[in-house]
Structures are given as C-alpha cells and as structure tokens.
Amino acid sequence: DQQVKQNSPSLSVQEGRISILNCDYTNSMFDYFLWYKKYPAEGPTFLISISSIKDKNEDGRFTVFLNKSAKHLSLHIVPSQPGDSAVYFCAAGYGGYQKVTFGTGTKLQVIP
Amino acid sequence: EAQVTQNPRYLITVTGKKLTVTCSQNMNHEYMSWYRQDPGLGLRQIYYSMNVEVTDKGDVPEGYKVSRKEKRNFPLILESPSPNQTSLYFCASGEFRDRGRKTDTQYFGPGTRLTVL
Numbered sequence: 001d002q003q004v005k006q007n008s009p010s011l012s013v014q015e016g017r018i019s020i021l022n023c024d025y026t027n028s029m030f031d032y033f034l035w036y037k038k039y040p041a042e043g044p045t046f047l048i049s050i051s052s053i054k055d056k057n058e059d060g061r062f063t064v065f066l067n068k069s070a071k072h073l074s075l076h077i078v079p080s081q082p083g084d085s086a087v088y089f090c091a092a093g094y095g096g097y098q099k100v101t102f103g104t105g106t107k108l109q110v111i112p
Numbered sequence: 113e114a115q116v117t118q119n120p121r122y123l124i125t126v127t128g129k130k131l132t133v134t135c136s137q138n139m140n141h142e143y144m145s146w147y148r149q150d151p152g153l154g155l156r157q158i159y160y161s162m163n164v165e166v167t168d169k170g171d172v173p174e175g176y177k178v179s180r181k182e183k184r185n186f187p188l189i190l191e192s193p194s195p196n197q198t199s200l201y202f203c204a205s206g207e208f209r210d211r212g213r214k215t216d217t218q219y220f221g222p223g224t225r226l227t228v229l
Contacts, residue, residue, distance in 0.1 A: 006154075034217060043116070043202050043220030044155070089155060099170060100145070100218070104154035 006103035019077040023090030030092040116221035135203030144186040148199040
C-alpha cells in the first residue's frame with residue numbers, strides 16, 4: 001500500500017521556466033511533509049519541508065504547497081536551473097521521526 | 113564536517129554469507145534509520161532507532177537486523193542475505209525538534225550498493 005505517491009516518474013523543463021513536482025498521500029495522520037533531492041551516487045539531501053498547520057512554505061527558488069483537503073502537495077522551482085536536474089523524493093511522517101514514508105521519486109531534467 | 117558515513121560503499125556477496133554494513137554519524141543525533149532504494153519503489157524504511165538500545169521495525173524489516181549500542185553507530189546486519197536483498201542502502205540520522213516550529217529532517221549517508229549473487 002503506497003501511502004505517498006509521485007505519479008510522474010520523470011519531468012523535463014526548459015531552463016528558466018517553472019518546474020512543478022506533485023505528490024499525493026493517503027494517510028490523514030501525516031502531519032509533516034518534506035522534499036529531498038538526490039543526485040546520482042549520492043545520498044538524498046533535505047530541500048524543504050512543511051508542517052500540516054501551514055499551506056505554503058518558501059525558501060528561495062523553492063516553494064512547497066500543501067492542500068490537506070486534497071491530500072496533495074507540490075514543489076515549485078522558479079526559475080529552474082540545470083543544476084536542479086536530480087531525482088526528487090516527497091516524504092511524509094507523523095509523531096516525530098518514528099516512521100517516515102517516501103514516495104517513489106520524480107526525475108527532473110532541466111534543459112539548458 | 114557534519115556527516116553520515118557508511119561502509120562499505122560497494123559490496124558483492126553470495127547467498128547466505130552474513131554481512132554487516134556500518135553506519136556512523138558525528139552530529140550527536142538521537143535518531144537513526146536505514147532505507148533501501150529500489151527502482152519503481154522509492155525509498156523504503158527498514159529499521160529505525162530513537163536512541164541507544166531503542167530500535168523498531170520500519171516497512172520492510174524482514175531479513176535484516178540492527179543494533180544501537182552507541183549513539184553514533186547503527187549497523188545493519190544481514191544474517192543470511194538473499195538475492196532479493198540486492199539494493200542500494202542508505203543510512204540516515206536526525207535530531208528531534210519541536211513539531212510545528214521546526215520540521216524534522218534527516219541527513220543521509222552516501223549509500224551502499226549491495227549485490228547478492
């Protein structure tokens with residue numbers, strides 16, 4: 001049972017345009033959500049997060065939106081840069097760290 | 113430098129030969145966890161530890177063991193590896209923060225690519 005889903009395995013975007021990565025979840029107990037970025041041959045690195053008490057969090061070029069009623073979150077990258085090309089994982093959890101569930105990942109390619 | 117280290121980075125072994133993948137963090141984090149990454153399945157949690165001597169199962173614990181005797185170390189043990197445990201393994205650590213004010217994050221190691229023949 002995949003509680004966190006990233007339905008787009010890949011996404012291609014032109015440099016300078018907006019990248020939108022989507023994530024859906026089914027467990028209404030999740031109360032925090034995170035995005036991680038992963039380059040080949042490296043471990044994932046934390047990118048941005050959002051608590052369920054918020055609907056938006058912004059950090060530079062990265063913004064995460066949370067729609068609790070739809071159980072949907074999205075990551076916006078504006079403007080997209082070639083260095084953003086990586087696999088992006090959505091993750092969700094509750095009760096602290098105890099159990100964190102990751103999505104299957106979306107591979108973003110930013111074309112120069 | 114704050115980091116999570118894993119050893120070995122690459123390992124090829126045969127079915128049934130016990131192995132241990134080590135994980136160490138230098139950030140004094142209470143929380144540590146092991147994940148495996150497989151194509152089409154993303155990252156799946158194997159085991160996690162809330163502190164020394166406190167461990168619990170994640171989503172895919174079958175065939176794995178862990179121990180947490182020291183705060184900095186969290187080894188993953190495969191007592192009798194099988195080919196379906198061929199995967200990319202990641203160790204992670206994190207510290208607890210107040211929920212609602214700071215959101216929990218984890219710091220990942222570089223990964224261990226395991227092949228079981």
